[in-house]
Amino acid sequence: MHRFILRRLLMMIPIIIGVSLLIFIIIDLVPGDPGSNLLGPGARQEDIDLMNEQLGYNYPLLQRYGVYMYNAVFKLDLGKSYSTKKPVFTEVVNRLPVSLTVAFNAIMFSLVFGVPLGVLSAVKQNTLFDRIPTGLALLLASQPAFLIGLVLMLIFSLHLGWFPVTGAASWKSYIMPMVALGLPHGGRQLRFTRSSMLETIRQDYVRTAKAKGAPPRRVIWKHAMQNALLPVITVAGNSFGVLIGSAIATETLFGLPGLGTFVVMGIKQKDVPVVTGGIIILAVIFSFVILAVDISYAFVDPRIRAKYSGRRG
Amino acid sequence: MSKPAVPLLRVKNLSVEYRSDLETVKAVNGISFFLKKSETFGLVGETGAGKTTTALTCMRLLPENTGRVTGGEIEFEGKKLLNLPESEMQKIRGERMAMIFQDPMTSLNPVMPVGEQIEEALKLHNEDNKTKDRIQKRVDEVLSMVGIPASRKCEYPHQFSGGMKQRVVIAMALVCEPALLIADEPTTALDVTIQAQIIEMIRELRERLGTAMIMITHDLGIVAQTCDNVAVMYAGKIIEMGTAEDIYLLSANHHPYTMGLFGSIPNLRTKARRLTPIPGLMPDPTNLPEGCSFSPRCFKKTSVCDEVSPGVYRNGTHRISCHLLKAENHWEAERQ
């Protein structure tokens, strides 16, 4: 197991190098330069040049990349934002809890309502208990998060006054983003749970459990669920990893200072350190999340545990 | 063969269908048999003859959405199983009636230690409040009974070989000492050498515990080794039934299908034969032919075979449903 984890950690190194180089190149292709961008319309060329020089943008791409990676690897320094002059690393670390909380809450919420309903609709396949949740799930999964968010705001902030619209000031601020993001994801989760469960309840060992005289509840939650969990975990973990960086519309709407909006601002301003640093950290987190998902397989499934501990692992 | 007052299991005129939105499969078409305590009953036939469906119906484990009993009844220890509420049925399953499934590879829950899976059956039927230690002891006991060291009970199914898995399945079925054990092709998925071991073990255990058993197989050698009575099934019907001796006696009358099964050498002493193939395929169960369902493949077929269902020829304990033999009366009527 340790060797498996170690191997996976080592695999992150080429990924990080690849991600950073790719992003560096893509951002470089965005027209314009940070200097003119920061100074806005009406700036003089000499000021723009001075600005670019101060930012270290006047060197060729590969040289900048080399310097950037050198600092990133040996000094753990992801550079300073062109616009705020704040160290990207600290900025990201400050924003990380917000993004993690939003993503974690949303995924938890989606699991809490997606999984039981998914199981229900699988067990009661082709009845109303199946049709209504599945239809609802599809409906939710095809809603843009901002629309749900705006509607939630109108209801719960304006009319009921339960939750604040803005800020990341207290737990209350995280409720509506959780629901706005969690609902569409819960819809997706429901569908995955349902199909995974449908597959599992047709397995022989489920019949074996019934033959033992186990009541349906036990058959489903103990025998079938544990086996059907794997794809559910995969989807949840993946969504979690993705959501950390891409809850942009929700972050914007609810004024949450998360990583997604941070990187988007960087892209718009050609803020190379912000985009590169932000995406590197997101990629690392994503890799860790996927690793965590893989490790959690081992807890659910002893066969996978055995594979990890095996010689290849 | 004397008729007991109350047989352990009595299947009367049972018919089962599988219905999907596209088609209706008539899997079992009016079969009747009974089984007394400690008796082993062999159910023989090709794949698709309705053997497994019969077994699943006895356990009431037909697929909920599709499987449907369209007629007949099943009586087990005096209870009419088909009318029993599900909660009552749960008490019978595993405790009074247990089943060994065809494929040990898939019939164990891969994410549960084997000990726990055996233990589960005990816990589910723990009416006399056995202590934890007592339950563990019983698990160890039953494991060593099937030849698995008790120390391996914390291991997972994937750590066992096929034969070992089937031993676990058997242990799981026997742990509550059921009155009836249904073994659905318990060795089909196993190596030939392992097959012999498992069969030997089942026979031994059955004798030791005095459990009645339905042995479903298409291996006539196994039937010969283990069964007291045998029924041959074809297309959802029993076409020949009798004691093992009746079926295996070369000189007696036989159904052409049974003769086909045995090929030219139906010999009790020759072991480990597979069925010799009979030309043609089983009729489409969604569209059974009129008359005798074996007639399209029958090499002794007469014109009447295509039109009328054959009656039953009876000779002592031996019964055959074929037009070639003079029927005494209709099969079902006779068995009432």
Next chain:
Amino acid sequence: MKRFFERAALLSAAVVIFAMCGRGFPAAGADVRTLNLSTLAPLTTVDPHNTTNLQDITFLKQVFEPLVFQNEATGDYELRIAEGYSVAPDGLAYTFNIRKGVKFHNGRDLKASDVVFSLKRAAENPKVRNYLVTVADVSAPDEYTVVVKLKQPNAAFLNNQNMVFIVNRAEVEEQGEEFGTKLTLAGTGPYFLTSLKHDVEWTCDAFPAYYRGEAPIKKLHYVPITDASAGLIAFESGELDWYIAPIANWDALSSNPKYKTELVPANHISFICVNYLKKPLDDDNLRKAIAYAIDKDAMNIAVFSGHAVNADFLIGAQNTGAPTTGIVYDYDLQKAKEYLAKSAYPKGTHIGSINCSAGGNYEKMAVVLQANLAEIGLTCDINRLESATNLEYARTQKFDLLATGGEVVGDFDAWRLYCDTRAVGAYYVKYEGGKFDYKKMDKLWDDGISVADTAKRKEIYTELNNMIMDTATMLPVFHRPTPFVWTTDLNIPRNYSIFPQVYEWSWK
């Protein structure tokens, strides 16, 4: 292994709970009502010399002060840190008498050395040094006098001082590189920072030792709200006391007795640039046809529900040197067609594409413009670009038509940055080396800035305005409205179009 997993789960749960509980609501004093305000973007910095971002300045104006302040509404100069000033007869030196007894928020006294330091520091930062580009030297003959020497006369010098804030030298040097990124008390304004989380919220208290007297509203709380719909809901649910509302909701808000509202025309101009260097836009008549085809009213309705003020000239009338007469292009399809007939393309043609930054008012302008031009037979595409790309294409003249705009504050000279012929950097229309009399334009710009007399300046700028309008390359459309809404509890004597003066506000 299992234990490891449990621990990891506990730890992650703890992290999340900590993250959720770590931020408490700002402690509002029981007796003092906090004024809740918002900005449209997170604060990029609190270093006033490192930003020209409107959102930043809107806030920083409450904390930092310049030497003199130009009242947007009246155009008058009000003294702030300077107690008085005098201009040398040749206009090449300004002498400021520094107010005595001004204290920084950190308790230190403001001295002339702080002013010198601030002006020099600002002149080094590419972001704000535009405002000080004519400055040759700054010196402090004594503790309360500052002399600024100019390279050339600059009539807009005082106007530019609006954006040059005075900071405390000692504190800035103490904080060094980190100045701007963390809490600072280097200002002299009516409010001082009490907490600062750039992306989440920041708070201020009234500065008791403020030289004009302590502000009536004691506490400020700012949150950044990027989404205008969300901001409005926040205002309506009482989370904000004052808000610049999205114009689409104006009618509902202004008729609601629960709120006070005011529509103030912004010191901002939206305009359309035509790149006369490109074919077929090099045709003078074609450009004039375009100029007459622009339906300002339709644009006004589509973009601002009709609440903007249509613009005839390049700058709003309230600014110094703003022309009141001259060439005006009013929507006139007949004239547009006449000019088109006179051009080399009497049957219309494809004139390229309209660049605009994506998803905003300028995009809407572009959409209407495209429809307007189609009326007279001119077809074009729309190129919606990321703002950075849009700017880059404008700067490098990679556009045919461009829908854009800008805050043009205070003085006609502000236009210079957009179309000064000698500017070798970012501008919208490049006259230098072109077919128009750019030398004359240069001279007029120079004259305008070196003359002190307002009436004379207006004359010069009227001529300049006419020259530019005659080229039909920069076509003013409208001055956008600023729709303010605030709670009835709040007493606001006057709403300024750009920078609110919270110091003047009070609770009822």
Next chain:
Amino acid sequence: MMRAELNSEAPNTAADILVFKKESRWKEIWRRLKKDRVAMMGLVIICAVIFLALAANLIVPYSTALKMNMKLRLAPPSAEHWFGCDGYGRDLLARCLHGSRVSLLVGFATSFATLLAGGMLGALVGYVGGKLDDLVMRALDIFSSIPDTLFAMAVVAAMGPGILNICIAISLTNIPGFVRMVRSSVLNIAEQEYIEASRAGGASVMHILSRHVLPNAVGTLIVQTTANVASMILTAATLSFLGLGINPPQPEWGALVSEGKEFLRTAPHLILIPGFMICAASFAMSVLGDGLRDALDPRLRT
């Protein structure tokens, strides 16, 4: 389910079915699909939407979708303008109809591009394996560890707006997942005995891929592609909402929604109608995908 069991002695490998029952297999699938009422509803909806998109010009000329009339600005639905008018007084019905063209084009084109690129790459690396597999999969790890939306935004920012660039950006973000899926199903198929036999018979890699491997993965591909269309329509709408849509005045559903957002409280039909369109199209594609999956995999049917 019974069918498979009953015929377990009949030819049952996918290859056999393909060789002997090529035609009847598709007929069989279609027969099963026809029985699935929900999936058929999806098919009907999507066909209707495609029809409307294709016939948009016959129903309302494109110029109607561009015709401004400030007097009708934000007009609610009426007899004359069924869906009302937008912020420029343009007829929303015409915009929705013509908008469906771009949305569907983006949805189908990106799915198809993903299918082609992802399918070929996945089949190749899955079948060839070894170093090539390692290399490609590591490269794809790089792509998939960057959040989709951010990656698409960066790509569009770098390449500029326009339908083609948006399609490229969306396809790029979807290819890694698709390659992975195809690869794993190819790995499964490649283990089958008939592939071994074919290989032993000296067939070339390309031959085995095109004759045996891909045709057998085709079910998975179809199901995934159908589901992809649904998610791509949504992705395109999201990108459009984030300001990365196509150039105006060309209507597109996502752009219509994001234009309507401003008027959510004053003229809600501007956001609800195109929102419903997106919802209906992606809903239809999703249920169709589910139905196809069930029809292609008889074990899942009841």
